Amino acid sequence: xxxxxxxxxxxxxxxxxxxxxxxxxxxxxxxxxxxxxxxxxxxxxxxxxxxxxxxxxxxxxxxxxxxxxxxxxxxxxxxxxxxxxxxxxxxxxxxxxxxxxxxxxxxxxxxxxxxxxxxxxxxxxxxxxxxxxxxxxxxxxxxxxxxxxxxxxxxxxxxxxxxxxxxxxxxxxxxxxxxxxxxxxxx
Numbered sequence: 001x002x003x004x005x006x007x008x009x010x011x012x013x014x015x016x017x018x019x020x021x022x023x024x025x026x027x028x029x030x031x032x033x034x035x036x037x038x039x040x041x042x043x044x045x046x047x048x049x050x051x052x053x054x055x056x057x058x059x060x061x062x063x064x065x066x067x068x069x070x071x072x073x074x075x076x077x078x079x080x081x082x083x084x085x086x087x088x089x090x091x092x093x094x095x096x097x098x099x100x101x102x103x104x105x106x107x108x109x110x111x112x113x114x115x116x117x118x119x120x121x122x123x124x125x126x127x128x129x130x131x132x133x134x135x136x137x138x139x140x141x142x143x144x145x146x147x148x149x150x151x152x153x154x155x156x157x158x159x160x161x162x163x164x165x166x167x168x169x170x171x172x173x174x175x176x177x178x179x180x181x182x183x184x185x186x187x
Contacts, residue, residue, distance in 0.1 A: 007087035007109060007152050011102075013043045014092045015064040020137065021048045024092055027141035028057035029159035031090075034149050041084070043098070067097055074101070081105035090148050092141050094118045111148055113140070124151060 010031070014024045021044060031038055041060045044052050052061045062080060065073035078101045088109035089102045099121035102110050112118065114125035126147045128140050142159065149156045 005087075005152075007148075008037060009039050009041070009084065009086045009088075010148075011041050011043060011062075011081065011084075011086045011089045011107070012092065013064075013089065013094075013098055014141075015043055015045050015048075015066075015095075015098065016093045018048050018051065020093065021051060023136075023138040024141045025055060025057070026138045026159040027092070027145040028055060030142055030145045030157065031149070032057040033157040033159065035154045041086070064098075067095065077101060078105055081107065088148065088152075090144060091122070092144055094122075096121070109151070111144065111151075113144060124148075 012024065012028065012031075014021045028040060028042075031040060039059045040057060041062060042052050042055075042058050043062050043064050045064050045066060049061060049063060052058050062077070065077060074097070081101060082105040086105075086107045088111065089107045091098060091102070091110070091112035094112040094116055096116070096118040099110070099112065099118035103121040109124060110122040111124040111126070112122045114127045115131075119125050124147070126144055128143065146156055
């Protein structure tokens with residue numbers, strides 16, 4: 001179903017594990033390459049923030065206080081999402097808590113995989129059957145990004161080839177020296 005408006009402020013949610021967050025890099029690259037004008041904000045837990053900050057396809061981030069945070073922090077997250085007036089949310093890891101907050105924050109386009117009870121709060125869903133593990137997780141994430149792009153009639157581009165996380169040559173050389181000489185700082 002194609003949407004008649006554009007989405008320039010998009011919130012992407014992957015707020016579970018760090019490794020799973022890293023597997024959204026190709027989906028983020030697909031979104032950004034397909035529409036460089038999209039402002040991508042990610043909702044991540046505090047322990048993923050550093051990896052989000054180095055991702056070239058992320059414009060800003062919001063820290064998720066987590067499901068065990070007190071109501072005041074959940075309410076603060078809700079107010080922040082509502083205040084930022086996102087055009088869309090793409091939830092790659094769906095929980096009822098985030099689905100409800102996005103719904104109450106009046107984000108008009110809400111997309112998530114059609115799994116779990118949380119899907120009732122999303123007005124756009126993609127059936128994937130991720131539990132069958134028929135393809136790598138990063139491909140499921142790209143599929144969700146492609147659904148978003150198709151719904152808004154954006155021309156789709158494939159993500160760039162890996163690696164998705166790159167470091168400057170000098171930084172890599174310095175790390176090699178540190179690890180080669182065994183002078184890695186101890187904590």
